Amino acid sequence: MRMRKKKNRDSRMNACAEYVISSPADFPNPDRKELDIEIGCGKGRFICELALRNPDTDYIAIELSTDALINALELAKEKQIRNVRFMNVNAARLCDFFEEKSVSKIYLNFSDPWPKARHAKRRLTYRTFLNIYQRILKESGCLCVKTDNVGLFESTVEELSATGWKIANLTNDLHNSVYNRDNILTEYEVNFSSKGFAINRLEAYPPEIAAKNAD
Ligand code: SAH
Numbered sequence: 001m002r003m004r005k006k007k008n009r010d011s012r013m014n015a016c017a018e019y020v021i022s023s024p025a026d027f028p029n030p031d032r033k034e035l036d037i038e039i040g041c042g043k044g045r046f047i048c049e050l051a052l053r054n055p056d057t058d059y060i061a062i063e064l065s066t067d068a069l070i071n072a073l074e075l076a077k078e079k080q081i082r083n084v085r086f087m088n089v090n091a092a093r094l095c096d097f098f099e100e101k102s103v104s105k106i107y108l109n110f111s112d113p114w115p116k117a118r119h120a121k122r123r124l125t126y127r128t129f130l131n132i133y134q135r136i137l138k139e140s141g142c143l144c145v146k147t148d149n150v151g152l153f154e155s156t157v158e159e160l161s162a163t164g165w166k167i168a169n170l171t172n173d174l175h176n177s178v179y180n181r182d183n184i185l186t187e188y189e190v191n192f193s194s195k196g197f198a199i200n201r202l203e204a205y206p207p208e209i210a211a212k213n214a215d
Pocket of ligand 1: 042065110
């Protein structure tokens with residue numbers, strides 16, 4: 001059974017090979033204005049809609065799970081999206097691939113909450129990850145976080161504050177806030193909000209810029 005699943009997965013991946021890159025260098029664009037990334041794109045609903053709405057921005061979506069990634073690739077291909085590519089890597093390795101200060105925005109949507117204190121370091125907003133994001137983000141860059149999970153959101157605010165990021169436009173109820181107007185729903189967001197969970201959302205600006213603005 002496992003073999004059949006793998007064979008099927010390989011052929012689905014191969015059919016969408018044009019959308020898979022192993023590094024940003026595989027996605028050159030001399031006319032590029034902005035490069036934004038999503039970490040943990042899941043089945044790709046958010047990044048595909050974002051790319052369609054913003055044809056002048058290029059997007060790279062990072063996803064660890066091959067099974068989720070295949071769905072995202074197929075969606076991008078079905079919609080013939082030109083300005084998105086996908087990387088099947090762990091976010092912990094982003095500095096191996098992305099040049100310093102090359103990314104304008106990083107989106108983190110419904111990241112795994114890792115609720116146990118002993119797993120805090122695995123959260124994608126733990127300070128070691130924030131440090132990676134700070135390196136690859138432009139000085140004027142922005143980290144955009146959405147989650148239904150209150151514990152993850154609180155620890156995200158704590159980590160950002162402790163490491164000097166400037167938090168802006170925070171809401172604990174995105175769908176009933178002014179930030180909902182341009183909001184693009186993710187798969188998890190559809191699921192959790194239909195169950196009555198409010199969605200938390202914030203933007204954060206990296207420490208250098210935050211320090212300059214405070215002067
Ligand atoms: N953003 C999607 C999926 C959320 S689930 C949505 O909102 O619907 C979180 C996703 O992050 C999973 O698909 C998981 O495989 C991915 N992920 C978790 N840790 C990761 C890591 N270190 N690097 C890349 N992707 C990761």
